[in-house]
Amino acid sequence: MDKALIPEGVKRCPLPAFALWVLVLLGVIGWGVYAGIMVLLKALNLTGLNDYFGFGLYITVDLAIIALGAGAFFSGFLYYGLSRFFPALKELHKIINLAVIVGFVCYTGALAVLLLEIGQPIRGWFGYWHANVHSMLTEVIFCITCYAIVLVIEYVPIVLENRKLSEIKPLRLFGHNLHELMAIFALTGTFLSFFHQGSLGGVAGVLFARPFAYRTGFFIWPWTFFLFIFSAIASGPGFTALICRAIEKVTGKNLVDRSVYELIAKIVGGLLLFYITLKIADTLYWALVLAPEAGLKLTDFYWGPYGIWLLVTEIIICGVIPAILLLTPQTRQSNIIMFSMFFLNCVGVCINRFVMTVQAIAAPVMPFDKWEIYVPTVYEWAPCIAMVAYCILIISLSYRYLPLFPRERELNPAP
C-alpha cells in the first residue's frame, strides 16, 4: 500500500525507516499535547507567565513561525501574481508546492498554540462574536482564520495529486479545477496575509503607554505594522529554501535547481536590504525622538539578559550582513554562505518577534519599576517543540506521498 501511494518515478526511504521517523515525531507531538492538555486543565499557572509578563513564549513562537511561514503567501504572490510580468519568477514553480505546505503547517501549528495562550479557551469564539474593531488582535483573529482556510484550500489540490487519490475521477477533477483557481486563492491569501503580518506588528506598535513598543505611523497603522510585513516577506522565502535544503540533505537528493535558490537569494537579499534600511530608520527615530518624548533614553530599554546585544544581533548580524552577502554575486555562489545567510535572516526575524513581545514588557515603564526576567517552563516549551514536530511530520508525509517537486525525477535519474 505504501509503495502504491508514493509518486511514480521517485525513490523514497524504506517504510520501516520512515515509520520509525514518524514514531519519533509522534512521540514529541504526544509530549506537547500532554503539556497542552495540562495547561488547559490546570490553567496558565503552569507557565512562566505572570502579571508582569502577560505575553511570553507562546506568543513569541506564534509570531516567529507565522513570519517564517510568510514564504507561502509571498512566493504565491510572486509566482501567481507577478510572474506574468517578470517571467524569471516562473522559476518559483519548482518550489511553490513546498512553500504552500510550509505556510500551511506554520499557520495551523500557530493556531493550535494560540488556543493554549488564552485563559478562557472555550470563549475563543468571542473574538468573532464580540469583535472590537479598534483592536489589532481582532484583525489578527480574523486574518489568521481566513488565511488558514485559504491555506487549506491551497493544500488540498496538492494532496489530491497523490497517485492513488488522483485515480478517483471526481477527486482528480476537483483538484484540477482548484488548481485553475489557485491564482485567485494565492492573491486572496496574499492580501489576507499582508494584513495578518501587519496586524501582528500593530499589536505591539499601538501600545502607546509602552515606550519600548510604541511607534507612530500612517493613519491607524503604526510603523511596526509595515515593518512586520517587510520582515516576514524578507525571511519567509529564505525559510522555505532552508527547509528545501534540509530535505535535500536528509534524503541525499537534488530536489530543485540551484537557480531557484539563486533567485530566492536575490529576492530575499533585496527585500532584506529594503527592510533593514527601514528598520534602522525606525530604530533611530525611536531612540532619538520617541523615547526622549517618553522621558527615556535608549539605554533604559536594555539591561541584563535583555541587553543591547539583541539589537546589534538583530540589525547588524542578522540583517545588514545577510543582505549584503545575499546581494553579492560572488558570495551567493557559495552554498554555505547562502544558506547561512538564510538562516541568520530567520534568526533575525525570530529575535525581532521576541524583542517586540517579551522585551517590550520586560522594560520598566514606571520609574520605580524594576526589570523582571521571564523564564518559560516546560509547559510552554513542550507545545512549541511539538508544533515544530507537527510541521516536520506534515512536511515528511507530504514529501513521501505527494509530488512536491516537479523537477525531482529529472534531477535524480534512476541509476
Added chain:
Amino acid sequence: MAIDLDRCTGCMACSVACQAENNVSFRADESDKLRSITWLEVYHLQNGKEYPDYQFTYLPRPCMHCDSPHHSPCTFVCPVNATTRDEVSGIVNHIYPRCIGCRYCIVACPYHARDFNWWDPKWPKSMESMLSPEVSTRMRGVVEKCTFCHHRLLKARSKAYLDGIDPNEATYVPACAEACPTKAITFGNLLDPESEVAKLSKDPRAFRILAKLNTEPKVYYLSKHQWVHKLGDNSF
C-alpha cells in the same frame, strides 16, 4: 481621585478594604508577588540618599482609569470589548464573563493595574459567607482590576433616582477612600470645578504618574517632595 502622599502612612488599610469590598481572592502562599491579585497596590518609594538625607514615602496605586482621548491604553486593545470606559462616569470597567484571558490589556497597561486569575478563586470556608453579594467573583483565566467600586456608584445612582435626584448627580466614596484613617484619599468628580478632588488636582503639589505618555490618568498624587514627583514621571 486624589491621593495625598504626604498624609499616607502606608498602613495598607485602603488595600485591605479594597480586597474585602471587591471579593479579591488570595492564596495560602502569596509569596509570588507577580501573580498575586492586588487591585490597590502600595509601593514603597525611596529617595536613594543616605541618612540623614534619606526619605521614603508610600504610593497607593489603584487603576488610573485613563482618560486618554478616544480610548484608555487597555480598552482599545481588548479584542472582545471586555474592558470598556464609561464615558459618563469615566470609569474603566471589565466584563469578566466576556474576557477571554488574552492578557493584551495587562501588556498595554504601564501601571500594572491589571491582574490575571492564574488559579481558581478560593476562600477559606469560614470566609465564604463574608463575600460581598454586590460584587461578582471572578473565574480562573480572566483579568480583573480596580473599578473605583463601581457597584457603589450604581447603588448611589439607584438611591438618587428613588430620592428624586438626577442619578448623574449621585456621589459616592469607594472603599479605599472610606477606609483611609488619615483621609489621604479624596474621591469625587474631576469635571466639577467646585469638587474637592478637582481643586486638589490643581494643587501645586499635584502630579500624575507617567503623565508624559498621554494616558491622562484620573488619579492625582500630591507631594511636596520633588524627588517623589520625579519618581512618578520621568519628565520632571
